């Protein structure tokens with residue numbers, strides 16, 4: 001085991017496991033969000049659950065750690081990979097072979113990260129964080145109504161989700177390839193599963209701002 | 220056919236190189252790319268200029284010596300062929316063709332279009348072999364190998380070590396090469412014994428020599444003249460990670 005994480009494959013193992021952890025988290029996050037489309041009461045119930053459940057309290061710092069590790073290693077790996085090609089080609093024509101997302105994972109990740117900061121300050125800082133520090137959390141449902149009233153906030157949010165779509169449409173299957181859980185039969189299957197997962201997650205997240213922007217809710 | 224060639228010229232490893240433009244005419248469409256370069260070199264020599272250096276040997280697609288990044292693709296615009304098997308009919312009359320050397324930190328340019336691919340040999344020396352004494356040629360089927368394993372192993376063994384994977388990968392990664400070598404041996408009983416040791420040694424050497432890591436872009440597979448699948452990279456990851464965890 002000793003120096004497994006010194007190797008390029010070991011470092012990617014960290015990316016892969018932290019990535020799959022984030023992928024799982026996204027699914028949970030989405031299913032909680034979708035309750036906002038059901039009713040104000042349903043949404044309030046899950047928000048209270050998130051604020052008080054002991055398992056969730058433990059998972060919040062774990063999640064933060066997962067993000068930190070994923071981001072730290074994405075920088076280490078990307079820098080090393082750039083160093084391996086110090087002089088580029090003057091003509092490059094190999095685009096058709098590989099997906100656009102696979103070549104731009106760092107940029108896509110960075111976009112996700114920028115909006116994540118904004119997202120945390122708009123929602124988490126006013127909801128769960130307040131609960132943790134003993135302040136008064138904002139009524140969550142009215143927060144949604146208030147923020148998604150602005151068309152530009154909705155656009156930002158959707159751009160964010162689209163970047164996430166591309167990131168996981170490659171990341172999902174790539175993570176299995178990295179841990180070695182893949183073969184010629186499963187590569188196309190996992191790539192298809194990655195697309196399906198990415199579509200479900202991104203459409204799911206996009207449905208929230210659309211629902212509130214067009215005022216489809218009843219208070 | 221006639222072409223305008225933009226070729227990378229570089230005196231030696233230390234000097235800075237630059238593109239030079241050459242015009243070439245009366246090229247038959249059935250000329251191979253390397254023959255076209257031979258014709259150009261003949262012309263340059265007659266003019267008293269230095270010919271363009273490039274690597275080649277068998278000229279039948281089996282030795283892996285030829286290289287060249289032609290119009291933005293390793294081994295040029297045709298699929299699943301080496302540069303020596305590429306013909307001028309794949310280009311349009313009057314085309315401008317840009318020819319560059321492989322670009323990778325681990326493959327430094329020696330002269331013009333020739334790069335030093337000794338790094339691949341070093342990786343092989345680290346573990347790309349079996350140390351059992353195989354003796355004379357055994358009778359057929361004395362060592363049972365299933366059809367699937369034999370096929371997988373043969374597919375991986377098709378690697379000619381040309382370095383197109385490294386040249387194409389945006390990270391200059393040698394993973395497809397290492398994967399092919401590890402895979403072809405891991406799938407056979409003779410190679411299995413040293414499997415764990417081999418995977419660790421070859422990956423450690425690959426990392427040490429400054430190749431990048433794999434981000435699963437699949438560019439290598441698409442440009443490999445032998446169409447070696449990235450499923451072998453999954454196997455390499457598996458072999459390496461299992462070997463490390465059991466250490």
Ligand code: HEM
Nearest residue numbers: 015016019022023074105106109110113171174175178434
């Ligand atoms: C919820 C958010 C995120 C999820 C679900 C996620 C998921 C993933 C997954 C599954 C992988 C594939 C790992 C592999 O190929 O083995 C990956 C790769 C990657 N992620 Fe993320 N990620 C997220 C956020 C980020 C952020 C914020 C960054 C930071 C800049 C980032 C940067 C990268 C990079 C650069 C790679 C490619 C690594 C490589 O192929 O070597 N990701 N991500």
Ligand code: FES
Nearest residue numbers: 276278283285303
């Ligand atoms: S010269 Fe031998 S493969 Fe091209």
